[in-house]
Amino acid sequence: MFSFLNAVSQGTTAEARKWVEDLRETNPSAEDVVDAIVRELAPPGGSADEDSLRDAMDHALSELIKDDPAIDPLSMEVNDIWELMKGYLAIEAGNRLCFDLGPIFESSQLDPRTAVLREKEMRRFLRNEIGAHVELLRGTIANPSRTQLDGILQEALKMTFELFEAEL
Template sequence: MGTSTSSKGPASGVSLDPPWLDDVIDGVGSGCDVVPPDDGADPGSPVVPPGIAPPNRYGDARRAFGKFARTGSTDQLRRAIGHYSSKGGGGAGASANRMRASTSAGAALFSFLNAIGQGSTPEARQWVDNLRATNPSAENVVDAIVRELAPPGGSADEESLRDSMDHALSELIKDNPAIDPLSMGVDNIWELMKGYLANEAGNRLCFDLGPVFENSQLDPRTAVQREREMRRFLKNEIGAHVDLLRNSVANPSRSQLASILQEALKMTFDLFEADL
């Protein structure tokens, strides 16, 4: 997904949540029988109806993001994310709730990797055996995991989920070649969640704010560097909150995992809003 030049971001006067969002959530892992559907309450359901987007909702965020693009200042990036959440998204809670497809998919990915890593169900063991029989490369394994979980539709949210799962898994394996994605430990899966959420948040920013990097007239190399800096920054900030929350529930269910991931996003947005 990355810094899409085709998106100018959502308009004002519309719901803060797109009408297809819950359909995306329903599609996550819908064809996967390795991890049974969670029987807990769905934490992704909005507590209150989403608000209506105000005029020029992303103006302040775009200005600060443009300054970050030109200078690399993380102070400007913090301001951009704070404005993005506070005015553009209706506050930290609403902004995190807008990303409930991301957290639901992240919880499904966590549960899936934990199930196949531990061989906790006959379906999980069979899935791994079938894949190993093909003598897959690491790239083949990543592709198989993403196909199993990510919804097949073509909305921006669905494309982002596939991109973020693929990117986070590929980066983790690249940085840690000894990791077998078919038998990952819990600590490695939590580390994966940091990269996954950072990629989702970065995709969301780039899509909603539009082609800020391109409009800043950066040379291609600098534009790529800035995007990497943004995603690294997001991983550090979101990851710190994931670390704070990961032990809050012993053996969390999928719905509890989604709540933990969503709370990590909310805490991150709260932090940036407080800096404004």
Template structure:
């Protein structure tokens, strides 16, 4: 699911929290031979109660449309704030709704760190076998995504697979010297910022509907707006990730999930405060 995927988005009167979402979360990384079992799985965030209000995304769509036309990130900031406050039940609920995203991000971090460190003989063999096939960078990215997120049927699964693929690919494009099978911790954190930005943009575009497509913009402008959106979200979410990552020296998947949840929540709270 790219950010420009057409969708009418969820309507009013439906549950703010899909009942199947925890099943998706439970499947992330469950079949991988690389991600270590480093403690109890993260406790899921509290799901928002109740049903969505009428015209839940009206203000968010209006502001997002202004951003699409002008490129002014003040409108994007307002769109995210309205999306969170009215459309999704507030900052905590919006972050909780993205728990598949944060769980996938935590699994991605643990995976890449385990591969880089060669934490077990099984992991080292997995890496050696993959390198022996002389894979391209694209091949490696595809294998990583398949290990953590095998194909599933939900939009959330499609979204975080897309975000993993794009985040790793963009990081390698920006710095071709990076080896995804031997990444430093700082590079992995940088990757997570990009992943969360892509996921947030995907979630926003999917729920708000085909605003880019309906804006009558030239295709090259749509591509530019998508890049501007990801860059803006990465800067904003990344600032909170940087603030929180120092709180735990060697975080487990559960702790990583909490850090990413808190980073999203703090970002949405900051945006909402400006309304």
């Protein structure tokens, strides 16, 4: 994921340069570029995990561009890619959180308003926790693997459930 985005942005491989060139020839809109990147990173397969990954990457890319319309997703700076990874991981973790919380909230004594507030608190905690862990990783590794990023996501989810367990 990070490697692909970095290669596309920096043009470090012939394959990445060709991919960008072919995409640019279509005169794509920003939305088309986001869709192409998401398709490349998470090709359609139909599983819930793949759908969640595509959804998270789509939202993270869209948020990044919305926050800074001058960003060209085909030539992002390394800082932008790291911010995208933070957003992606936070959204993906939030998706997994909601999937796991559904049955818990249904069986708990929480009223719907409290359940929504709790979910928002947990999402906020996840976003902050993931951001801090990504920054630590960034300080030691220039090109993180999918496994390393997934480790951050899993650890943040575990910490979130442990922290909020008593309130569910």
